[in-house]
Amino acid sequence: MNFIRIMAVLALVTVGSQASAQPKSLRDQIIGTWNFVVAEVVAPDGKKSFPFGETPKGIIIFTADGRFAQIHVASDVPKIASNNRLTGTPEEYATIMRRSISVFGSYSVNEEKKTVTFKIVSSTYPNWEGEAQERSIDKLNPDEFVNTNHNVSGGRGSASNFYKRAN
Numbered sequence: 649m650n651f652i653r654i655m656a657v658l659a660l661v662t663v664g665s666q667a668s669a670q671p672k673s674l675r676d677q678i679i680g681t682w683n684f685v686v687a688e689v690v691a692p693d694g695k696k697s698f699p700f701g702e703t704p705k706g707i708i709i710f711t712a713d714g715r716f717a718q719i720h721v722a723s724d725v726p727k728i729a730s731n732n733r734l735t736g737t738p739e740e741y742a743t744i745m746r747r748s749i750s751v752f753g754s755y756s757v758n759e760e761k762k763t764v765t766f767k768i769v770s771s772t773y774p775n776w777e778g779e780a781q782e783r784s785i786d787k788l789n790p791d792e793f794v795n796t797n798h799n800v801s802g803g804r805g806s807a808s809n810f811y812k813r814a815n
Contacts, residue, residue, distance in 0.1 A: 675757040677788055678710045682811035684720055691805040708811055716755045722747035749773055
């Protein structure tokens, strides 16, 4: 009798450890808050650029219920001299627009293709409203991930965004 009980317990432990050892889905791995590290655009001719500079600020958040919010801001955006966001100069507004982007909406994950599709509700670039934009997940571990838009608008090439998990 003791032998049968021991074998039953060992079988349960083995099944339990196998279930817990299964890898998390891509969707489960990206859920959370990530700090933006840098965006790198590679043009069709191979030239690299950093649209938000080499030390930007930002965040991307993926919620368990399928929503996301992303903010990218260059570290050198100008302060508005009037100290009133409604009375900036055309030059201040133009620089801020070129050096930042905010976007939010819902997302879905294609586990097989290792992609995330953003369904954009709104953005500081209004032309994106209502779009679905696919990003490949090129690197993912518990501490960092990279997503790439392979078709940056205007034919500028591909853009890879690098993130580190927020603590």
